[in-house]
Amino acid sequence: MVAALGERITTGQSRERGGGIALRAVLRYAFIAVGGWAQYAPEAYKQAVGLQKDRVASKDLVISFGDNFPPQMPLLKAGLSHFNIGQRPYDMAYTAVKSLVDVWGGKNPPPSIVTGVEICTPETADTCGKSH
Helix, strand or coil, rough: CCCCCCCCCCCCEEEHHHHHHHCCCCCCCCECCCCHHHHHCCHHHHHHHHHCHHHHHHEEEEEEECCCCCCCHHHHHHHCCCCCCCCCCCHHHHHHHHHHHHHHCCCCCCCCCCCCCEEECCCCCCCCCCCC
């Protein structure tokens, strides 16, 4: 479960999701960055997160970033964030070109194309995002 930035959810609270499924919240505070921008300056990022290192280590503050580019993975591996959600640029480019070839050949592309994401954790930081 993900809370809105700044929203406090204490252990034991529940929320209803579609279909009436209750999720038990264990997340107290989260920082969720939609892109990897803050991690592209590793030294400044280390300094900023260092101010909250105990909260990050105990997961009282959970940090997640979009992207899984090379400068981000050492920070993830060091425990300075908990998750990086990476796009698959190779698959995106391959699928885009393949779709253009199909359109050129008279085929209709599907209404939606999903290339997926990679969920990187400190344990997978060495290999995450390196499939192509």
